[in-house]
Amino acid sequence: MESTAQNLFELAVTVNGTRYERTVEPRMLLSDFLRHELDLTGTHVGCEHGVCGACSVLMDGRPVRSCLMFAVQANGHEITTVEGLGTIDNLHPVQKSFQEAHGLQCGFCTPGILTTVVAFLEENPDPSEEEIREAISGNLCRCTGYQHIVDAVQLAAEKMK
């Protein structure tokens, strides 16, 4: 990367509770940084132009599109990716609900939907179906037709009451 002779940038960011310090090119996308520098490959890249929402992560608790941000813009911030929500043996209630309601098929868009939904349910713990559909309207899913995703979010809201 030195070979490109660009200015490099010292970056310090907390991801899923761990602080990382790295030297990056200013143009490196946050999505590429998470996936390729930190090996947090749970965050997926579906369009790289901010529409599909697969790459959504939480920055200081709010959903952002990691493909529309440079890694350096996350300097000093806290990022949560899907790996930070729960583990295979200890799923987050939202993750558990997605399994129970069959809210995923190929699972590629799922990490971005999970982060979006976790933030949404914190803001609105008892949402209507319409509010859920609105909340995930910025996340594209080609497999499910969204119905089981909506069911999963309703189920998660129940569980988290």
Next chain:
Amino acid sequence: MEKKLIGKRIPRNEDPRLLTGQAQFVDDVNLPGMLHAAFLRSEYAHARLVSLDVSKARQHPGVVAVYTAEDMGKDWFPGPPLVSPPPTVEDVVFHSRRQVPLVKDKIRHAGEAVAVVIAENRYIAEDAAELIEVEYESLPVIMNIEKALEADSPLVHDDLDSNLAAQLSQKKGDYEAALKEADVVIRRRIVIERGAAAAMENRGVIAQWDAKGEALTVWDTTQAPIPIRNGLAARLGLSESQVRVIAPYIGGGFGPKIMMFYPEEMLIPWLAMKLNRPIKWIEDRRENFYATTQERGQVHDVEIALTRDGKVLGLKDNFLHDTGAYDPYGLTIPINTQCHVMGGYDIKNFTSEFKVVFTNKIIVTPVRGAGRPQGIFIIERMMDFAAKELGIDPVEIRKRNLIQPNAFPYEHGIIDQAFAPLILDSGNYPAVLQKTLDAIGYEKFIKEEQPRLRKEGKYVGIGVVPFIETTGIGPYEGARVTVEASGKVNVATGIGTQGQGHFTSFAQIVAEQIGVKVTDVRIVTGDTSEFHWGTGTFASRGAVVAGSAIHAASSMVRKKIFTLASKILETPEEELELEDGAVRVADMPQRFISLGELALLANPLRGAVEPGTEPGLESTAYYGPRYGPTAFGAHAMILELDPDTMMVKVRRYVVTEDCGTVLNPLILEGQVHGGVSMGLGNSYYEQLHYDENGQLLNASFADYLLVGATEMPNIEVHHVETLSPLNELGVKGAGEAGAIPVPAVFAQAVENALSDREFEINEMPLSPNRLFELVKS
């Protein structure tokens, strides 16, 4: 045997990995010393490649290599061979023109790759690709399939006399005689345009050549890892056993991930061997629009002959099919269209001729539905037009023509996409339609709700469409089922998986036979080192073909378990029970042996083995059908339409699906929901807009509209189970079903909502703008 696990709503085994970001997709593979590829793609749709100067790109810091067609030397050649050869029927025309790894002389569609850059990272590779200087000589662009066949049309392939790629006629009965007897003949021209498959994961290929071990490993987002392995071995001069292709978790397939081969699928492994470094290429979304295959473009001239009381006497459907710049997938799609254009109806006289046409558009291969939605759209539109002309209720005219339950197996006397006879194996079509009508409340809607809502100024309409789906075609799939010393079961099969729930539905089939928990069955798909016979996941065949092979292997293992347990427990087999991971003597539950112990005894370290014995509790089995089972279903929709803006709200959506034995209703419902969402896209949101120069005007998710959560209605799914006699499980495929009838239902519902306006829908997809034009004109 009463089924304990098959048919149950069991949550999926694969979900915890997918939900925690621990499932490995192709782009997640990261190898030491890995290089990254970026392609330079033609901006022209039709042009001669005059010159290509890659010197600046080669000098760019961080660039390892740049390759053009010339640089490939004798390794440059088109291909490899077709997915399927043309059928050996009379008078078939087929000109095979296969895609090339990199363009050498002439560009045939925008997005064709002309050079590839290999660099230390993707950013550098893309920078360098921009430094390549290309001189093109633009040529007249062929976009319209009708004009493409005119005598003075420019040619996509200069060595052919015309842009005709293929031609095939199929007939049953005597259409001309039927025409003479008809009271009414209705003719229409119907046009269907292209959409994208738009899997959320773009394509990707990673290749690693181990020079000392002489082994090539390829991670590929393919739906068909075994054919890719075989093709790569042949092309690269390796033994098949030296090539391992892994299709790990795949982020949606929907058809285009089984296009053998994409140029990148050949080039990346070739380059990895050439440069002796691992190489990764991941498609970006714009490339996905320009370099991944698409489907649906057809123009139909259709004619239907009926009696006065609505009985169809005959159908004639001649159509053009757009294959784009090359035709690597043979005749699969147009033959599927031919096989679905009679729908689920008893039509005795049929004639159909299609012409496949080359254009300067992106290559066409199957997208979920694969020619079936076009066939169903045509016949169902014609049924609607006939109903209107004859003054018969649209549901009634369908009822009068449906194939009756006593008519199965119903032989059509034409061939299907696998060149097998088109035989509808089983079904109860009237029952499925009736269940759908009852669920949506058809009579009540027509008689009460619609008039009431119309008085309130609301434009609501209903559509009801029955459809068939040919599924589960051959040639075959296989599986190996092994009970391991842990007492858990490992299953390997050759097909790939792209979200269909195979890790669970297949586990249910195994667990049913072997008496273990569904979570104790590990399924391995898509790794040629685990199982290397098979074809792939396509044509709604996973559950039917691989599922049947898994069922057969499981049954054989079950027999082995009983034979060995009988010997060890000194009890006749018929007195044994297999349940909860152990074999028990009936009525003596304390006398048992666990499957793990049995597996150990079946694979002893010492001791004499009887001649003819196979070690282990393991079996391999294959299943290949003579022809595939045909599923049936009906969809009904009530929509509300704003006649000023033509914005549509789907108020209700009902599906009745008869795909034989339901393995897991939860998974099946998910498949149906997803199919309907793609079908709604194909109806009103998704259309690939090309300009006259062959440029895609909406090659991004900002401009190409996928259906979102706010557009999708809730779907009520009902089941009828007419078991297929063609396989022991009684299953029929369901993967594509959801998408197939939606445009036909949508068109009927829109016309019904606006029944006071004079217009007709003879095209798909529509959009609010286009519908506005149609209604106002």
